[in-house]
Amino acid sequence: MSNTKITAWEKVEIARNPKRPTALDYIEQIFDEFIELHGDRAFKDDKAICCGLGKIGTQNFTIIAEQKGRSTKENIERNFGMPNPESYRKAIRFMKQAEKFKRPVITFVDTKGAYPGLGAEERGQGEAIAKSMFEMAKLKVPIIVVVIGEGSSGGALALGVGNKVFMLENAIYSILSPEGFSSILWKDSSRAKEAAEKMKLTAKDLYEFKVIDKIIKEPKVEEKEDFIKKVSKSIKKEITLCISEMNEKNSQEIVEERYQKFRNMGEYKIL
Amino acid sequence: MIHHLLVRILICRGKQRSPDSTKMVEMLFQQNTRQNGRPMVGPYRENNINTRRGDQWSPAQYKILVYNNRILKVRKMIVDKIKKREPSAKNKTSNIDIPVGKWIKCDKCKEIVYKDDVRENLSICPNCGHYFRMHINRRLKMILDEDTYKKFDINIDTNNPLEIEEYPKKLKALREKTGLQEAVACGTGKINGEEVVICVMDSGFMMGSMGVVVGEKITYAIEQAIALKLPLIIFCVSGGARMQEGIISLMQMAKTTAALTKLDEAGGLYISVLTDPTYGGVTASFASLGDIVLAEPGAMIGFAGQRVIEQTIGESLPEGFQTAEFLLEHGFIDKIVERKDLKETLYKLIQYHKGGSGNV
Ligand SMILES: [Zn+2]
Numbered sequence: 001m002s003n004t005k006i007t008a009w010e011k012v013e014i015a016r017n018p019k020r021p022t023a024l025d026y027i028e029q030i031f032d033e034f035i036e037l038h039g040d041r042a043f044k045d046d047k048a049i050c051c052g053l054g055k056i057g058t059q060n061f062t063i064i065a066e067q068k069g070r071s072t073k074e075n076i077e078r079n080f081g082m083p084n085p086e087s088y089r090k091a092i093r094f095m096k097q098a099e100k101f102k103r104p105v106i107t108f109v110d111t112k113g114a115y116p117g118l119g120a121e122e123r124g125q126g127e128a129i130a131k132s133m134f135e136m137a138k139l140k141v142p143i144i145v146v147v148i149g150e151g152s153s154g155g156a157l158a159l160g161v162g163n164k165v166f167m168l169e170n171a172i173y174s175i176l177s178p179e180g181f182s183s184i185l186w187k188d189s190s191r192a193k194e195a196a197e198k199m200k201l202t203a204k205d206l207y208e209f210k211v212i213d214k215i216i217k218e219p220k221v222e223e224k225e226d227f228i229k230k231v232s233k234s235i236k237k238e239i240t241l242c243i244s245e246m247n248e249k250n251s252q253e254i255v256e257e258r259y260q261k262f263r264n265m266g267e268y269k270i271l
Numbered sequence: 272m273i274h275h276l277l278v279r280i281l282i283c284r285g286k287q288r289s290p291d292s293t294k295m296v297e298m299l300f301q302q303n304t305r306q307n308g309r310p311m312v313g314p315y316r317e318n319n320i321n322t323r324r325g326d327q328w329s330p331a332q333y334k335i336l337v338y339n340n341r342i343l344k345v346r347k348m349i350v351d352k353i354k355k356r357e358p359s360a361k362n363k364t365s366n367i368d369i370p371v372g373k374w375i376k377c378d379k380c381k382e383i384v385y386k387d388d389v390r391e392n393l394s395i396c397p398n399c400g401h402y403f404r405m406h407i408n409r410r411l412k413m414i415l416d417e418d419t420y421k422k423f424d425i426n427i428d429t430n431n432p433l434e435i436e437e438y439p440k441k442l443k444a445l446r447e448k449t450g451l452q453e454a455v456a457c458g459t460g461k462i463n464g465e466e467v468v469i470c471v472m473d474s475g476f477m478m479g480s481m482g483v484v485v486g487e488k489i490t491y492a493i494e495q496a497i498a499l500k501l502p503l504i505i506f507c508v509s510g511g512a513r514m515q516e517g518i519i520s521l522m523q524m525a526k527t528t529a530a531l532t533k534l535d536e537a538g539g540l541y542i543s544v545l546t547d548p549t550y551g552g553v554t555a556s557f558a559s560l561g562d563i564v565l566a567e568p569g570a571m572i573g574f575a576g577q578r579v580i581e582q583t584i585g586e587s588l589p590e591g592f593q594t595a596e597f598l599l600e601h602g603f604i605d606k607i608v609e610r611k612d613l614k615e616t617l618y619k620l621i622q623y624h625k626g627g628s629g630n631v
Contacts (some may be wrong), residue, residue, distance in 0.1 A: 001551055109374060114555075114574065115583075116574070116580045117584055118584060120383075121580065121592070121593060122558070125573075125574040126559050127555075127603055129556075129574070130554075130560050131526075131554035131559075133525050134528050137529035138535075138536070154552055161529070174521070175512055175518055176514070184514050185515070198435070199518075200432070200518065206518060209518060211522060223280045259532075262522070264482035265517040265523065266516075269430055270431060271427060
């Protein structure tokens with residue numbers, strides 16, 4: 001393990017670092033090409049989630065990605081990667097097309113959470129997230145989820161119901177932000193660092209909980225160009241491997257495998 | 272109802288009236304507060320002549336109204352005394368219908384009302400019509416035919432995945448206090464003779480939050496609805512996913528949602544009833560996925576909490592934001608149903624879904 005000494009809070013900071021590569025940075029490297037397609041066909045094109053088509057060799061994919069901005073201008077355009085309901089409805093539209101045209105779906109998770117705004121509530125943020133998970137849970141094609149940065153709350157899980165869930169070594173995945181956790185649990189948002197250690201939000205924790213299936217290693221030095229290339233190569237390798245396995249299975253098996261994975265989430269005691 | 276209060280007030284004042292006049296007052300109050308055997312909203316209100324459209328008031332009832340006003344003044348004095356004596360009553364009682372002592376403060380009109388009056392009135396404030404949150408047992412009693420509830424034999428507990436020391440202690444204390452094992456009860460029962468699978472959540476148990484136990488029980492209930500070919504009804508009330516179980520709680524959203532895809536494919540009917548409050552991970556999973564989504568009047572329903580939204584947008588929220596009425600207007604619920612009509616409405620809806628391919 002290259003980064004075993006990094007604390008949970010340090011991982012939170014790494015995952016949130018504005019210089020950390022975003023979904024589109026990886027997508028460019030992983031896929032031979034990427035054609036972005038827009039809009040939910042109902043209200044607007046919300047840019048916090050990018051959707052489109054891509055291929056690796058002869059294998060076509062539908063790609064759905066939570067996208068943070070790489071500059072202030074882009075961040076404003078993309079609402080800092082916090083999706084409005086339209087984003088999830090756009091995602092659902094592309095999931096259904098993927099099913100129709102028998103393409104596997106790759107999602108990239110990287111968000112502080114679904115946007116908590118007036119309009120988002122008016123247009124049913126909760127319903128949009130629920131429907132997105134609902135569609136994913138019954139989709140007849142394979143879904144691979146890659147958590148690349150911050151995977152926070154229902155806004156992340158809305159794209160998280162996959163046959164396989166991969167997670168970058170320094171990404172985080174949690175019920176909400178450590179700040180939110182500490183303010184709700186201890187009525188004190190300044191204890192975020194402590195909360196981060198408590199929350200079990202690192203890739204290692206989540207692997208132990210069987211919430212994720214694979215940890216994708218990150219290179220030690222975060223030299224941007226090399227980092228993106230190396231990580232993309234690892235993601236690409238895992239996707240290719242996974243898809244070749246899944247191509248052996250029929251659609252019923254694919255749905256059932258995914259169902260069982262989420263049906264068994266969380267261990268409990270029998271009294 | 273109010274005559275108890277009257278007698279109590281008079282006793283408190285040390286001026287109990289003669290038995291005859293007390294009897295008369297009781298009788299008149301009965302007339303005043305009940306119509307067709309149903310308690311009326313608003314007997315405490317000073318100007319309650321206009322509280323119900325179309326009500327005809329007899330001269331005797333007018334007399335009572337005048338008398339009522341006098342009683343109200345006396346009552347106010349007593350209530351003030353209670354407020355002084357129990358300064359913590361406000362926090363303890365909050366909005367939940369487990370009162371401190373015999374009194375409970377209404378969150379909406381701020382009146383302190385007599386607990387039994389609230390209970391007899393479907394947990395609705397007799398003063399302003401505000402809906403109190405209901406204990407699971409009272410909800411089941413209100414919706415199901417007598418003695419038809421059979422709870423599912425599923426007794427499980429959390430593993431405390433985040434190893435939070437205080438969490439098991441908190442659960443233990445709540446179990447003792449509420450008489451509930453967890454924030455949801457699931458089983459089968461009958462609505463006017465129609466068998467259903469029913470889940471009822473309870474805000475009195477960690478704000479109805481969903482951890483592994485709630486997620487597993489709801490999922491089990493969904494599976495039972497499929498296996499038994501019965502309609503599924505879930506009464507939702509929740510602050511969302513349970514913080515104390517971290518990511519495991521979050522995953523319960525996906526678990527319950529995935530189970531609902533199976534019910535959907537089996538052609539089963541699922542009616543979700545949203546009650547005050549329904550938020551977060553519950554709104555963003557099974558609560559929003561009913562074939563039919565009903566809500567109680569005035570219930571607060573949303574994904575993000577109001578404080579979070581205010582902090583994000585930096586302004587205060589418009590009046591009526593995130594109420595059931597707001598959601599109805601924006602197309603996210605099918606119908607707002609008054610508490611007194613819920614059982615009948617559910618029964619009628621079930622009738623409309625008979626003869627399909629699925630579970631009814
Ligand atoms: Zn009231």
